[in-house]
Amino acid sequence: MLDSKIPQGPIESKWTKYKSTVPLVNPANKRSLEIIVVGTGLAGASAAATLAELGYKVKAFCFQDSPRRAHSIAAQGGINAAKNYQNDGDSVYRLFYDTIKGGDYRAREANVHRLAEVSGNIIDQSVASGVPFAREYGGLLSNRSFGGTQVQRTFYAAGQTGQQLLLGAYSGLQRQVGLGNVRLYSRHEMLDVVNIDGKCRGIIARDLVSGKLERHFGHAVLLCTGGYGNVFFLSTNAMGSNVTAAWKAHKKGAFFGNPCYTQIHPTCIPVSGDHQSKLTLMSESLRNDGRIWVPKRKEDAAAIREGKLNPNDLKEEDRDYYLERRYPAFGNLVPRDVASRAAKERCDAGFGVNKTGEAVYLDFAFNMKYKYGKQVATLKHITDPTEEQLTAFGHEVIKEKYGNLFDMYKQITGVDPYKNPMMIYPAVHYTMGGLWVDYNLMTTVPGLYALGEANFSDHGANRLGASALMQGLADGYFVIPYTIGAYLANEISVKPISTDHEAFVKAENEVSDRLNKLLAIKGTKPVDYFHKRLGKIMWDKCGMARNVEGLTWAISEIQKIREEFWKDVRVPGDANEFNPELEKAGRVADFIELGELMCKDALERNESCGGHFREDYQTEEGEALRDDENFKHVAAWQFNEVGNWTLNKEDLVYENIKIAQRSYK
Amino acid sequence: MNINLKVWRQKNGKSQGKLVDYKVEGVSPDMSFLEMFDVLNDRLVSEGKDEPIAFDHDCREGICGMCSMYINGRPHGPNQGVTTCQLHMRSFKDGDTIVVEPWRAAAFPVIKDLAVDRSAFDRIIASGGFISVNTGNAQDANSLPIAKDNADEAFAAAACIGCGACVAACKNSSSMLFVSAKVSQLALLPQGDPERNTRVLNMVAQMDSEGFGACTNTGACSAECPKEISLTNIARLNREYFAAQLGSDRS
Ligand SMILES: Cc1cc2nc3c(=O)[nH]c(=O)nc-3n(C[C@H](O)[C@H](O)[C@H](O)COP(=O)(O)OP(=O)(O)OC[C@H]3O[C@@H](n4cnc5c(N)ncnc54)[C@H](O)[C@@H]3O)c2cc1C
Ligand code: SF4
């Protein structure tokens, strides 16, 4: 069993007590300790800035041309915090409870409680750094609802919350760069970690402009490198999002936790054709006001698909608001895994509404008119508004709330969502799995930490909306600055190790050999060919529904792809230049190895929980059927060699929450 | 559709570049502009004659600010308020010839083909585009009410994605719109008030030292800005700057 190093004591006081007893590093010693932060998203930027403020010497790396472009920038809907500003009964306990339940009882209690405790500080910190959250007329912060909760605890900045939070964290980071406390390495990709005497001591990075390999020493290394959803090829992640940093760490001893837990987001713009390079999310916040439906009758669905029927003309009684029907207590705001499966169920049953039959409606007409239109009419003292007036008034409100999302939808589909219901379908969005970390956020390699989406820690088998931004900033601003002290307090006498050390030389040689090997294959097929093939297998067999047969087949198929890739991929150019194809090739090679592990993990977990839905484990109503007796654990995979792992387990103990079957009815 | 492309090819920052012709066939109107480049690059790799075209991109949803193509003489192409990655081929016609070049500005040197170095923007932010608040210093967020109009205006300025289209659009390669967006955001918020003088002076000084040109109020920047950052921000920057100069002269 793995030791998660959870502090003793009652859950409410674990973190407080930990903070006041953790060993400290005095300011003079901090100046001689070097920390490498890989990744500049919410987790990395907040960690790098905060550690530099504390006095550590920090190096920050990202593969984009600027730290401000990390994929956190794309987060739309919002960030949760237990502020209870709405006086609607929210509390630290309730956020803790919702997160554990939302994660289908597969997350670690102590971490989640800590997350809920610091959530309020994140909002304070962000506002202080100038993040322009949405406000009410009284000048105070505004909130909205997200799925899986019955309170309004989500803070937001239109549909650009991630952008605003990241720019806030980035400005803090740049301040430290300006002060000389952080050295920034943009357009650099980490390609390996370097361990010396059982501790992580640095990284090998490639300067993506010159192609040169560099060695960097650190007393500790933090991986804040985001999620691995791009293993599916099509996802809402950015094109460059990858598993490479986490995977290299995994191959050097860091266990990988729950790799099969993937979040498929219910509201994304459906695939339009073979050329598709990525999918675009339509934020969950839209489910505050959009109602999800398909036609009640298959004939109507068929007529819509053939373009013979306009959905706006379908009568109310002929529509099936299936979430409201199946889950009256939460309605359109059920958690993501539940909403996604329900959409798939309707489409598989023949009720899909676009050409491919894989889309459902997200319809704003009702709330536009009758919720907001009426509100505005009342404010304007119009007692008998016409339908047109109501629509026009409501239009303005919807525009203010979701304008950028509506614009994006129109840009991509060519259809005006103010006039027609949006068409949406589930897509890969987030990975709950990631590097296994203990309470200190340290991986199984001493001195190597993982923060943000890159770790597995807080969301169990399903993440609630608006909780990833919270976790990233909690890890970076408020957790790591304390927990890293527990390790570094014992490192103060360690002098920086020369990068001429044989471990650095060896790691660099391995990286360089691998790059040269990729270039030397000179096969016939571009990298994307393999990536697309891998993605299709993952989506079909390790996506929204999984079964033994499919997963077994997928594993052998992925092994074949791996062999073919290393024989037949064609990577043009050379290693000593700006070479995006070479970058992609390295990432896809890692995705192929990861894909196999994900299927293996999904096969091993003989139960359904959260985003992991095994068709052979479901209730009569088609809900996920957990097996707490045998699977109430984290699966932490240890790498032996390619295609060969050992399974370790961390038992999950629930002392504060009674585990139950999750119900949103 | 069939599209004729003329694309700027340049091996690296030291070599000369030139426009090269490519024909892309079977383009679907639903494809994004970058997906058309994916198709072309796949072909170039498979044929093995020419190296694929290097271009910057990441989020492909108009928010990271990484994509940066100068299309038929306009940064991010023909549509208002749209980044290159959100431009779709339905905006073009079958048989069109499209010229694609990198951002052109002394402060944005070409790295390869269509990719340029915009790290000058990071240095400008590092010189003052922040509020000096260490983690842990903050008071309760609602103890500081901010008028909704101010908050909304600050948000509108903060929507800048740092893409650099404003610089590429400007005949003087000025980065005033970018700088003004950050200065405005922080000047409109009470949190930004204590440092407003040093901020604007430092950011403008850094901007000048990076080799961006002067602003002559042509307005091309705002017209081409994918986030429609308003020219009023430049006016505010000027006010802030003059006030700060007076302020610092006095002290
Ligand atoms: C479209 C979209 C919308 C979302 N909306 C929401 C929302 O509304 N609310 C919410 O809570 N969550 C949302 N999420 C999830 C959330 O945005 C992410 O989980 C979170 O931002 C991840 O932050 P991060 O700091 O862990 O990683 P990222 O922001 O992904 O940053 C990763 C960093 O690592 C760097 N990196 C990666 N690999 C390497 C390498 N090998 N070498 C060097 N650098 C590397 C990258 O350059 C980057 O700087 C959304 C996600 C998506 C995709
Ligand atoms: S002001 Fe507009 S054009 Fe200039 S960097 Fe910002 S978003 Fe891009």
Ligand code: FES
């Ligand atoms: S690729 Fe991110 S804005 Fe275009």
